[in-house]
Amino acid sequence: MSETNDEALIGALWRVVAAHGWQGLTMGRLAAEAGVPLATLRERFPTRLDALVLHGQVVDRAVLDGTVPGQGGAARDRLFDVLMRRFDAMQPHRAGILRFLAHLRRDPGLAAALAPRIAMSMRWMLDAAEISGEGCARRAMALGLVGVWLATVRAWTEDESEDLGHTMAALDRALDRAEQIARTFGVTPRDGSASGTEATPGEA
Numbered sequence: 266m267s268e269t270n271d272e273a274l275i276g277a278l279w280r281v282v283a284a285h286g287w288q289g290l291t292m293g294r295l296a297a298e299a300g301v302p303l304a305t306l307r308e309r310f311p312t313r314l315d316a317l318v319l320h321g322q323v324v325d326r327a328v329l330d331g332t333v334p335g336q337g338g339a340a341r342d343r344l345f346d347v348l349m350r351r352f353d354a355m356q357p358h359r360a361g362i363l364r365f366l367a368h369l370r371r372d373p374g375l376a377a378a379l380a381p382r383i384a385m386s387m388r389w390m391l392d393a394a395e396i397s398g399e400g401c402a403r404r405a406m407a408l409g410l411v412g413v414w415l416a417t418v419r420a421w422t423e424d425e426s427e428d429l430g431h432t433m434a435a436l437d438r439a440l441d442r443a444e445q446i447a448r449t450f451g452v453t454p455r456d457g458s459a460s461g462t463e464a465t466p467g468e469a
Contacts, residue, residue: 271319271322272323273299274295274299274310274316274319275316275319276357276358277295277298277299278290278299278320279358279362280298281295281298282361282362282364282365283360283361286364287368287369287372290313290316292306292307292310295316314378314379317379321383324351327351327353327354328389328390328393329389329392329393332347332393334395335395336395340394340395340396341444343396344390344391344396344410344413344440345433345436345437345440347394348390348413348417349429349432349433349436351390351414352417352421355421363422366418383411383415384408387407387408387410388403390410391403405450409447410443412439412443413436413439413440416439417432417435417436420432420434421435
């Protein structure tokens with residue numbers, strides 16, 4: 266399917282979840298909302314988890330498409346920009362995502378299934394921010410960024426402002442804490458924007 270169709274499917278996904286909850290999401294309802302045959306949906310979404318995976322891919326794509334190579338500035342500022350652009354991509358689907366997150370707090374199995382996907386997205390966000398690293402240091406940075414993201418998502422769920430000021434403040438604090446922890450353990454991110462030897466995008 267094209268990127269446009271992917272985005273249309275994700276829009277339909279979150280409208281159904283907003284109306285019926287995660288437990289009320291059926292492939293019949295999704296197909297009807299998206300205006301596609303069930304057979305087509307079966308090829309794209311063997312399971313509901315695959316729909317969430319596509320959501321993550323669409324959000325990652327929106328951030329990566331808006332990334333300008335050699336953007337300069339401090340690594341921390343680039344990370345701030347990258348993560349806020351993720352929230353910008355999520356805002357149109359806010360009602361459905363909020364209802365899903367409320368369900369996720371009661372479904373540890375689903376949360377565990379999504380955890381590796383979140384970590385993968387955060388590795389891509391490091392690449393989008395042009396922050397490189399290798400081996401254990403890169404894995405530590407990615408895990409740290411997962412913590413930053415989850416802490417900020419909690420603030421986003423309560424932020425009803427148009428400019429997401431509360432979310433931005435929470436992200437700023439979370440990045441501060443992450444920097445302090447990174448310095449304590451000697452995990453210093455490398456600026457890949459001026460280097461020709463960056464890690465492979467998304468590489469663990």
